[in-house]
Amino acid sequence: SERYNARDAEPRWQRKWDEQAIFVSKNDDSRPKYYVLEMFPYPSGRIHIGHVRNYTLGDVLARFMRAKGFNVLHPMGWDAFGLPAENAAIERKVAPKAWTYDNIAAMKKQLRSIGLSLDWSREFATCDPSYYKHQQKMFLDMLAAGLAEREKRKLNWDPVDMTVLANEQVIDGRGWRSGAIVEQREMSQWVFKITKYAQELLSALDSLDRWPDKVRLMQRNWIGRSEGLLIRFALDQATTPAGESELKIFTTRPDTLFGAKFMAISADHPLAQAAAAKNPDLAEFISDIKKIGTAQSIIDTAEKQGFDTGIRAVHPFDPDWKLPVYVANFVLMEYGTGAIFGCPAHDQRDLDFVNKYALGNTPVVCPEGQDPKSFVITDTAYDGDGRMINSRFLDGMTIEQAKEEVAKRLESEMRGNAPVAERQVNFRLRDWGISRQRYWGCPIPVIHCPRCDVVPVPDDQLPVVLPEDVSFDKPGNALDHHPTWKHVTCPKCGGSASRETDTMDTFVDSSWYFARFTDPWNEKAPTTPAIANRMLPVDQYIGGVEHAILHLLYSRFFTRAMKATGHLALDEPFAGMFTQGMVVHETYQKADGSWVQPAEVKIEVGGNGRRAILLATGEDVTIGPIEKMSKSKKNTVDPDDIIATYGADVARWFMLSDSPPDRDVIWSDERVQGASRFVQRLWRLVNDAVEVSKTAPATRPGSFSDDATALRKAAHGALDKVTSGVERLHFNVCLAHIREFTNSFSEVLQRPGQPAPDLAWAIREASQILVQLFSPMMPHLAEECWQVLGQPGLVSEASWPQIERDLLVEDSVTLVVQVNGKKRGEVTVATVAQNPEIEAAALALDAVKLALDGKPVRKVIIVPKRIVNVVG
Ligand code: ANZ
Ligand code: ZN
Secondary structure (H helix, E strand, C coil): CCCCCHHHHHHHHHHHHHHCCCCCCCCCCCCCEEEEEECCCCCCCCCCHHHHHHHHHHHHHHHHHHHCCCEEECECCECCCCHHHHHHHHHHCCCHHHHHHHHHHHHHHHHHHCCCCCEHHHCCECCCHHHHHHHHHHHHHHHHCCCEEEEEEEEEEECCCCEEECHHHEECCEECCCCCECEEEEEEEEEECHHHHHHHHHHHHHHCCECCHHHHHHHHHHHCEEEEEEEEEEECHHHCCCCCCEEEEEECCHHHHHHCCEEEECCCCHHHHHHHCCCHHHHHHHHHHHHHCCCHHHHHHCCCCEEEEEEEEEECCEEEEEEEEEEECCCCCCCCCCEEEECHHHCHHHHHHHHHHCCCCCCCEECCCCCHHHCCCCCCCCCCCCEECCCHHHCCCEHHHHHHHHHHHHHCCEECCEECEEEEEEECCCCEECEECCCCCCECCEEEECCCEEEECCHHHCCCCCCCCCCCCCCCCHHHHCCCCCEEECCCCCCEEEECCCEECHHHHCCCHHHHCCCCCCCCCCCCHHHHHHHCCECEEEEEHHHCCHHHHHHHHHHHHHHHCCCCCCCCCECEEEEECCEEEEEEECCCCCEECHHHEEEEEECCEEEEEECCCCCEEEEEEEEECCCCCCCCCCHHHHHHHHCHHHHHHHHHHCCCCCCCEECCHHHHHHHHHHHHHHHHHHHHHHHHHHHCCCCCCCCCCHHHHHHHHHHHHHHHHHHHHHHCCCHHHHHHHHHHHHHHHHHHHCCCCCCCHHHHHHHHHHHHHHHHHHCCCCHHHHHHHHHHCCCCCCHHHCCCCCCCHHHHCCCEEEEEEEECCEEEEEEEEECCCCHHHHHHHHHCCHHHHHHHCCCCCCEEEEECCCEEEEEC
């Protein structure tokens, strides 16, 4: 037979799948549903290799579940709003809309060439007015339900670009693009009230048992629930500005109150403002520390700085104990009350602070087994467990007991008409600010009227469509600069008013697209609840771990908001979540430090290991570390090139083969070539099998020889392992089993002479199983082979083969070997082995001899098929 020609076969099968619309899923299908979704791409212009991995993983699962008889929903769309389109407009003078849709067309073509089993009939882009119209409607629903609000917030303002910046866009206090010093501006923002669901979003994580633990942990930390005490410290009146009498603080460690050395308040705290009004030095200090911005990472790493306000706070358990109140740069106004008491012995930040200002420290928790007299803290705070010391009535208690005791005493003590302290639960989670001063996003559908305030755009005027005749000549929001767009009459009073020119954060667009896919044809509403509730949740969602927090959390919130506003009836959008690893590659660097692409170098393997040579000049290049593929280091490979050279099946097989899907995979040309050889090998093997099994009887033989049974065992064994492997997304393991089966199968085919009829039948069966096993991974090759096998229809539509369980009976069994109840090793014996044989094998283990240490064996207890316990 000829070589398999992917270049010819792949487009041919892709056309056939399209013509027959076999991946289009119907909403009225009565089979059980299975919804597979990969995170939809941003239309940057080109598919990169990470996409190929992501979509291949999903595709294997989608094809497999279809073969298993599910009504599979596997849609694709475009996360199409965002800043790059505006940058293209500024840099290249192309309209954001044209740029975006051109990119979509180009990337769609690329995606098709990968041979994905996608239902393109449901495709949409989030920048389609027919999509964002519904998003605007949901915004208004959320506004009516109290889930969207306007809030004054301090934001990073870039005075040159005239825009709000995210914390990540502020670098050393300057705007990332303009380099201008960023100002903190108080501005009205639209927010979604995600904090209303903080506890629920946290508790429900426990039910997401098909999510990676690390993702759940990241979400838990992000939500950041803390139980603590809100304590009202009285202020020493002689030292305090008029009108102020107390300082409220939030603490999770009330047990450490007797180790307090100072109080600290945020630069934005009203008390700081009051004190600064009379103290110019303090005012200057405050304006200095505000320059570092609001990013947590900056605050955490910046050197601790403080300024003594002169105000003194009174210790709640001792009226004569006065604590200095500092303004400090590590206290955030946005958390708790914006004020703390500092206990340096048990908090590192506080310790760094007192060491700088020579305020000293007193340990109040002593680790178990340590002598309190010799327990001193110098540079490292102790935040572990222990017993209370130096703490009067708390001495000797555990931390928990002490927390409880402090809470009880302060709770029941009244000052004025309120208790001195109350228990409080705090969350780190903030409401989700969705306003962006950008053109290329979903317009927020409200009108500001000088008489009626904020007026929702009436339903029959949705969508509020983005104007296309915009100019990017001026910095700032092109929507705001548009000569006419924002000028409207107020829907309520008919007077002149203006549209909101902020657009929504693009994370809003991606917070519900999975629901829209269930019925993207509904023009009247975002979802058709009866359909959405049946097709959701997404059974398996697949994407990068970089979205572990925001996108996934926002989607979980939005699903709840859609439930509250009647668009859905479920809480959790993604029943299963899988985060795939990255595709990484070696880096190559010339002597002058410049990076070169993998395609420009040739690797030579010699006695001294691997060496890289620049193809063009023959000069040596340095092989650098393996890193995530990036444009800056030029260590990328272009999916188009790979597919043109080797075909999509090879690219897919390679992506699945070497590493577990959740780990990084190292791109290697050598291994890609290996995958390419394997494709040819499978092709030859199937053709040979057809040739050899020509004499096979049409009906299944009544009995099988040992040879035929051995082959059938190998085939069904592989089928069993691949089936359970795919279900668990252990694709690399599946591929190893397919290779192993291919080896034993080839060996049978290479035997001389014509096989007996029963073996010929087994060969035919084995070849069908083999083709189906690799069909989810290499669908084009599989279709071609399926045809050679003379099978009717498409392998993409064939049912998954039935496993004959009788053939799976293992020939051997592995038992755990214990010595006196402790595991020391394992023995593998024939299933039919008798006890004396098992005992001898166990006692022969070195680890067992070592554990017995020359002592005689008193007894050996065998639990059949499981445990051998040697009693010495
Ligand atoms: C005294 C104390 C002693 C504290 C000690 C910790 C250790 P989590 O767990 O994250 O909720 N804190 C409170 N509000 C703050 C703010 N706005 N900015 C910076 N820090 C703030 O952390 C709660 C702890 O963080 C609180 O407990 C408080 O310091 C500090 F040995 O109070 B602690
Ligand atoms: Zn009005």
